[in-house]
Amino acid sequence: MPQRFQITRAAELESLSVFRQFISDCCASHNVPHDTVFDLKLAVDEACTNIIEHGYKGMDPGSIILSFRITPDRILVQITDFGHIFEPSEAPKPDVEAALEDRELGGLGLYLIYQTMDNIDYQSSEDGNTLTFTKYIK
Amino acid sequence: MFKRLRVKAEPAKPGLDLGEISISQLIGDVSLPVTIKALNSLPENPKLRLYRALIPIQVLAEFDINPRTWKNPDKLPQVRLDAEHGSDKVKITAWYGADPQNEFFYLELADNQYSGIDLNFLIANNPLSEKYRTDYDDEGKETLFGTVRRNLVEEQRAMQAGLAPGQIREGLRCSNIVFNHIETFLTMMAHHAFFLEPLTYVSAWIFEKRGFAYSKGHQLMDTIHKEFQPGGELHKALDGSTPFRQPDQWQTVRGRAWAIHDGILQVIDRKWDDLKMIKQIGRQAGVNTFPDAKY
Numbered sequence: 001m002p003q004r005f006q007i008t009r010a011a012e013l014e015s016l017s018v019f020r021q022f023i024s025d026c027c028a029s030h031n032v033p034h035d036t037v038f039d040l041k042l043a044v045d046e047a048c049t050n051i052i053e054h055g056y057k058g059m060d061p062g063s064i065i066l067s068f069r070i071t072p073d074r075i076l077v078q079i080t081d082f083g084h085i086f087e088p089s090e091a092p093k094p095d096v097e098a099a100l101e102d103r104e105l106g107g108l109g110l111y112l113i114y115q116t117m118d119n120i121d122y123q124s125s126e127d128g129n130t131l132t133f134t135k136y137i138k
Numbered sequence: 139m140f141k142r143l144r145v146k147a148e149p150a151k152p153g154l155d156l157g158e159i160s161i162s163q164l165i166g167d168v169s170l171p172v173t174i175k176a177l178n179s180l181p182e183n184p185k186l187r188l189y190r191a192l193i194p195i196q197v198l199a200e201f202d203i204n205p206r207t208w209k210n211p212d213k214l215p216q217v218r219l220d221a222e223h224g225s226d227k228v229k230i231t232a233w234y235g236a237d238p239q240n241e242f243f244y245l246e247l248a249d250n251q252y253s254g255i256d257l258n259f260l261i262a263n264n265p266l267s268e269k270y271r272t273d274y275d276d277e278g279k280e281t282l283f284g285t286v287r288r289n290l291v292e293e294q295r296a297m298q299a300g301l302a303p304g305q306i307r308e309g310l311r312c313s314n315i316v317f318n319h320i321e322t323f324l325t326m327m328a329h330h331a332f333f334l335e336p337l338t339y340v341s342a343w344i345f346e347k348r349g350f351a352y353s354k355g356h357q358l359m360d361t362i363h364k365e366f367q368p369g370g371e372l373h374k375a376l377d378g379s380t381p382f383r384q385p386d387q388w389q390t391v392r393g394r395a396w397a398i399h400d401g402i403l404q405v406i407d408r409k410w411d412d413l414k415m416i417k418q419i420g421r422q423a424g425v426n427t428f429p430d431a432k433y
Contacts, residue, residue, distance in 0.1 A: 009356075010352070010357040010359070010360045010427075012357050060354045060355050060357060061354075061356060062351065062353040062354050062356045062357075062414070063351035063353070063356045063423060063425060065351060082351065082352070082353030082354075082416055125330070126252035126253070126254050127254060127330040127416070127418065128353075
């Protein structure tokens with residue numbers, strides 16, 4: 001039976017280190033390989049930063065719910081927020097081929113999640129926005 | 139670039155104005171969220187059958203009210219349902235004794251502008267406990283839970299008796315079962331969540347325990363907790379300048395709530411407003427902005 005872990009914190013930058021520690025703790029109890037843990041932290045960091053900086057923009061920030069479901073061969077991550085609905089198709093696509101000095105700051109969040117995670121899914125409604133991704137354990 | 143990112147918008151929800159619906163339409167598509175307005179368009183008896191599920195039988199039994207008939211042993215009505223045709227609200231009121239003004243339970247649900255459900259009011263007081271007239275000022279004007287006017291003498295008595303701001307009597311301590319009923323009812327109506335605005339710090343803390351998250355105001359709750367710690371601005375402002383700002387109040391949920399009700403958030407340039415909480419059906423968010431709290 002998969003084990004489920006969950007933590008909820010305010011959508012503020014101080015919460016990022018709490019989420020990283022949460023991921024470390026969850027993974028440590030399941031002997032998840034270090035490089036997988038690194039990827040998970042990176043993806044969660046990027047997704048939550050996006051929520052903090054854009055999802056709750058102009059609002060008194062609400063919650064971010066981070067949940068993990070761990071099975072022997074995969075980790076399912078769900079990140080839920082109640083901020084503005086995000087339209088991935090409208091997000092500017094970063095030019096990763098451009099020279100460093102010509103690149104815009106930021107904008108790599110989705111790209112990094114795409115690079116590091118396996119299946120990615122996003123659902124949004126007025127009842128909350130949920131980004132789900134899976135990381136297979138190799 | 140995002141070819142593996144699958145975006146699924148929730149199925150479009152119906153607009154608020156569903157118009158008349160029949161029972162067969164209501165039960166015909168289990169995934170279709172049904173609005174309060176649509177329910178209110180049902181004939182009286184089916185409407186009553188559905189809304190009856192909103193008021194816990196344990197609460198009614200406590201006061202000898204039959205949960206099926208909503209009458210007391212003398213066959214007198216003790217519960218009223220307000221769910222008028224065309225309205226997007228439902229109100230259920232239960233009272234103790236012969237006077238319908240002596241309400242001990244009041245629940246109001248409403249459609250919101252996003253086709254979701256707002257819990258506008260939930261009041262559950264013990265009608266046999268002492269009443270504090272915090273709901274009227276000394277000129278007899280309504281205070282609206284102390285939000286527009288205050289009755290300082292009665293508030294002080296209420297605080298000393300252990301009540302929270304906004305309360306006129308002891309609570310029935312039944313919010314857990316009431317929320318279970320609301321969730322069951324909203325599941326039947328195919329909703330995913332419901333929203334509310336916590337009136338006080340105590341309310342927000344209780345709703346956290348009941349599994350709510352914040353769509354607005356989580357950071358404010360964290361700030362309040364931080365500033366009530368020794369050395370924080372709110373802690374310093376508990377200077378005894380009013381009966382509601384005594385030095386030890388930072389240690390309890392109620393103490394903080396009375397200080398906030400007294401306007402202490404001004405010292406950090408904040409106000410108690412614009413908080414919004416959401417309960418996702420079947421999910422406990424696990425928010426805890428006051429760890430190891432004493433009530």
